[in-house]
Amino acid sequence: MSSPSRPSPGPLRRALAPALVVGLLAAAAVLLHRTFRDLSWERLGADLLALGPGTVAAALGATALSYLAMTGYDALALRYVEHRLPYRRYGLASFIATAFGNNLGASAVVGAALRARVYSTWRVPGFAITRIIGFNLVTLVLGVAVLAGGGTVHDPAGVGAALRLPAPAVAALGGALLTAVAGYLLWAFAGRRPIGLRGWRIDRPAPALALAQVALSTVEWLTMAAVLHVLLPAGDRPAFLPFAVAFAIATVAGLVSNVPGGLGVFEATLVVLLGPTTPPAALAVALVAYRLAYFVLPLALAAVLLVVHEARQAAAAGRERTTPAPAATRPPVLTPSVLTPSVLALAAAGAGVFTLLVGDLPGPWSLDLSAVTISLAGLATLLTARGLHRRLKAAWAAAVALLAGVTLVAAAHGDLVLAVVTGGLSLLLVPARPAFHRGTLCVRPRSLVLAGTATVLLGAAVWWQESSRSGSPADVPLLAAPFADGTSALDRLLVVAGAVGVVLLVRWVHRSRALAPHTVDEDQMALVSDIVARSGPCLAQLAFTGDKRFHVSPGGDAFLMYQVEGRSWVVMGDPVGDPDEVPELVLGFVEEVDRHGGRPVFYNVRAEHAELYRRCGLSLAKLGEEAVVDLGAFTLTGKARVNLRNCRNKSVRLGMSVEFVAPGDVEPLLPALREVSDAWLERRSGKEKRFSLGAFDEDYVRRFPLVVVRQQERVVAFATLWTSADAREVQVDLMRRLPDGPGTVMTFLFVEAVLWAKERGFTAFNLGMAPLSGLRTDATAPFWDRIGHLLWTHGEQFYNFKGLRAFKQGFLPEWRTCYVAAPGGPALPNSMLNVATLVGGGVRGLVRG
Template sequence: MPEIPVPLNLVGILLLLSVAVYFFFSFRTLNFKAKGYQIRVPEPKIAFLQLVLSSVDYLLSGSIIYFLLPSNPHLTLLHVLVFFALAQIIGLISTVPGGLGVFETLMLFMLEPYFGTVDIIKPLLLFRTIYYFVPFLIGLLALMFYEYQERDKFLRKIEKATYSSLSELTPRIFSILVFLGGVSLLFSGALPSDPRYLHDLNYLIPLPLIEVSRLFGSIMGVLLLLLANGLWKRIDGAYILSLSVLLMGGIFALLKNFDYHEAAILFTLFFFLLPCRKYFYRKSSLMHQSFSRSNVIAITLVFVSFAWLGFFSYHNVKYSNELWWQFGINSQASSFLRATVGAFILLLVLGMAKILSPFSRDIHMPGAEEMELAKRIINQSEETAGNLVFTGDKYLLFDDEKKAFLMYGVSGKTWVAMGDIVGTSNQAKELIWDFYEMSKLHQGRAAFYEVSEKYIPVYLDLGLTLIKIGEEAKVSLEAFTLEGSTGKDFRYTVRNVEKKGYWFEIVSKEEVQSLMPELKKISDAWLKLKAGKEKRFSIGYFNEKYLSNFPIALVRNESEIVAFANIWTGADNEEISVDLMRHSPDAPDRTMEYLFVKLMLWGKEKGYRRFSLGMAPLSGLETRQFAPMWHKIGSLIFTHGEHFYNYKGLRDFKEKFNPIWSPKYITLPNGFKQGFVLKDIAALISGGVKGIFSKENKRPASRRGNQLPEKPSEELT
């Protein structure tokens, strides 16, 4: 055994002396100062523990290298420990992180007399992995777990936002990838196979199976082109079929010409799509899905390119009738012709079935049976907004379970859904998608007007943009009272109106018809006073058939009615609201505020929980530096636009009742189409494009706008 060189002995002596000096300072409890920092030498107990732990660490790490090295009778553990210590010390002196490179170079130099270079490098790499990488990985996982526990709430918010983004993007990404997978299958069927694989393939796979794989490989490609549209629209059937087609497409790619590159891509796509089931939630028929113009153009271009590529690839093959019936490992031109015809027939059959099949939803104004169904759903709904259906100017779209519906109107090319879904159904998301697709089937564009936050994820899935248009005010009737300082102004209003001989009264819907002439007289006077035109669609208008569906709240005296409002009520005494409100020019000051106060007290007495004051347009919009431009413009109009509409006065009036505010949105397509959609919605509400520009000092009162004072001080007079 070779002796340890003398210089290493001297190094060992110096190292021992350094330990002795360290313990000397420890027993003397000496402190040092260096560059303003005080260095305190540990007490003997801690110094001894440091020596023991560091020695054990040194012995274990040095032993790792020794046992990883090949066996050599001339190399002992002591040799390796000395080499290891020297390499570690020089690595520390070099200030290179972990002594990376320095440590390995020195160990190679010192162990070279005993082993070859390869035999040394392998143990050193394993040492780095065991001693550095594994502890680092464990520490990283522990740190991640600790940080997750400490920031659980914050990370849950991030997770929710990330899921929302993934929920929007994942179906679209897979739709594009599946479409490209279909393109790959078609184009590979149009190109000649690699001759290197054909010879071996003939011995491994029967010829009939090869020919079938060539035909169905192209058909699978066409199916993937079609299924991509269903994936984009989150249809569950498209998800299941896509998995099956991807799997079969990969198998056919291997069988037809052993194209393992293409098979690997299709199988990889299959395994990535497999765990994404939750993103494809729509229970819808694939035959009823709509194909946009861009979808049809893209599929047509791919098929034409597939045919052109095939004919170009086999342009040297002379065409004959017998070519269609030639089968063989090298008869690829014949296989291409049969695949082209098969793919074309598939597209033709599916296209004809789509053209001849009736629309999943027909369009017509609701009849008596549908209105009765809508009435039953409204009577079971806690929200009151569904009562707007009785105006009779909207189409209805029911879900398959007949438990919910959307009401909508059509203006130009824009299909406008009014408010949220009415009713409760497990197919609410599907109903929104049905409306969107129905508009596409008729070459229209969908918009959702005055909707809440409830279905925002679905609107985003449709690719629509949300714009906040105001906030709805709802008053808790349990907390509403005329007592105390908060009810002082309301008490004054009640005393002032009743002192003049007026009182509040509610008549049942059965009695409304007898009062209709007097109510119409008040309404006509109101419209004449406001120089306005009846608005529709988003609000109620004076119509005897409409008003006869509801009880009416009146303010009257012995001789005449001076104000009225129809009452909307929700199921289970949950909500109460009003829609159409009118008063005569002779009504006393604060008449409409009086009607509101008395109606809220009546609702509270009857056990209703909240009163909806309707929406305050343009209120609650942000004015911060980075707020959307629409918010800044809307807020400016809200603050300074009293010449057109007293937005701020309306908000201030409703604020008197201490309501809870919730945002309302309009959802629109992206891009330049937004201008056309807004124009169509305005025309729908105004009764035509001409109505948008008709002279009108103030909008008529309604549930959506309620009663707007010309001046805040007028307080709904």
């Protein structure tokens, strides 16, 4: 059975974000070209050297102070969440997150992910990490609000002229920013009582902490601006305070653009704000030096520190591991343990950037490749880094081929530095081949269109290559080619086409591949049936719904039932079968998922195997609570269950009766059952639940005992009953009722089913799960619990969460916690969306019940 495809956003939504980024880059490129078109790019290296050691030392000192101030953000945040850590730890987390976030774009997301990664290795709770990230974001915003607001209020006419806005509007904007900062401080001084917002609790910072936020953030922004300011020639420097205001605005524009490092957008905004006061030549040299001092050097240092940190954590994890994965399923990796796929991906990105910037190769050769073509190879290598991080086989092959090709060309041209960099990395990648074992899933037809488009655009790059041999365009690196004097408009277009072609081609190389269609054969189904009959809990009966794949243990005495939705491989329930085979079964399944680049998700599991799931790198989140009635203590007498007794008596007076039907006697009832089911589905827009519940399929219904409720001989409700292999527990699965039937019919059905199970010696009756029930709401609650409680509180118009819990509570059950085991962090909501799609045919089907 083939897996359902993941719903994708519409073409307009898919194209909107890239179009906005491309538009910003295009506007920035046009502006920068007009500003710097008269500059000589060949003199850039000499101009950088001419800055002098004193200026460079001052810029590096300001850079160090800025990053040091950023570590202060984390010091304040840790005090806010009341979690103590030594400076060497939170300083490392802050520096790594800031350096990578500054360079890679989407800095809030990248920085948050890296902070979460580093902090989690030191057992900082997830809820505390979330609050630290939010606190740091507020601190960052406070400083830029002070600078931008203060600058615009101080000189509204000057800022208004630069922004092409009227001075009164600029002054009003500056006043609003300063008012917001003052409001934040007043809120902090108003008391320590937390505030609630739609189910969320927000703690006020202490007054001293809020003042420290504003002061530290302002200092951090000023030191960051000082890096660029000292790199400008002394005679051409504007006054520092107006410059710092312009710098802050330009930096925010770069952050909002989501372009890596704000490249191009930051520079263009700064050019607009500074106007003609700063000579273009001096500004261009200062901007390049600023990028090197504040972005490239800290990134290199952060990469080294991250490698060291990951190596130490890997060594510690190796010492603590008690049950390694089966040796037969772990391919040997011949590179040092510190060279993980993520580290190799980082190295590939660095080599790609190096090649992209170097571009031109010295020395004549029969194959005289232009600087643009070499730069395109560097761009392609840079883009493969993401696939290497994901351990994709296709990315490994593409990276090795590109690096080897650049190495050969660079060696032939006599560029030994480039040849050593790319050749050394390719030699490290070759023995690491077994680590890159993943494919991906769910190919879409547009991949062929993508490949065709890439081929056309690469053809445009070849045109550029041929024209470069005749000396038409300027032979300069890719980033400089659109601005070089010798480049015609057509050739500029070809440069852009070549770059876009490389992007699309690499994306096509990393394309998803469809999971092979799967049909369960008779032998496998017979094996699964035998395991369920011997040792299956009630939930194991879902193996017969016809929508599951199976992963069987090597010994053949245990299995998992699952289905693939998007990137999630969703297992329904805990493993079924011999407990001794469960660890190897789960580890083998997780490795299989990893080979396909998926996410393992164990849905509706209990705490019995929690430690095993955690050993597989999964986090447990509470899904809800299951209501289980102790049949030994169940009775309808007494005040506790008076409502159930009254409902039963009323149903009998209304002429209702109950019948229990053995599986062999279900066939004659199927037409009447179909009529009830169709009426029930029509009321709910025809949406059948799948995967986690049985659907009305005649072959499936024939397998189980039925409880049928009649009123004057007419079938008004029915339900299938699961029984466990050990004859201890009964559970209701598929339930249907006529929409116009008596209101007490389902309560009557459940009461009679519970009494029937008790009479036949069963010890427990499972009423099923109450979703999102019992989630924590205190200040230490995980993020998922907070989201779930928000749905529980405000989602009654979509699903009767509270009503379902109240109905089951009427039987006075014991509540048993159910979990979902899945990758934590941002992957958890995506996994749960995949589960919702699988169960209900989309989120719409889920909320309609």
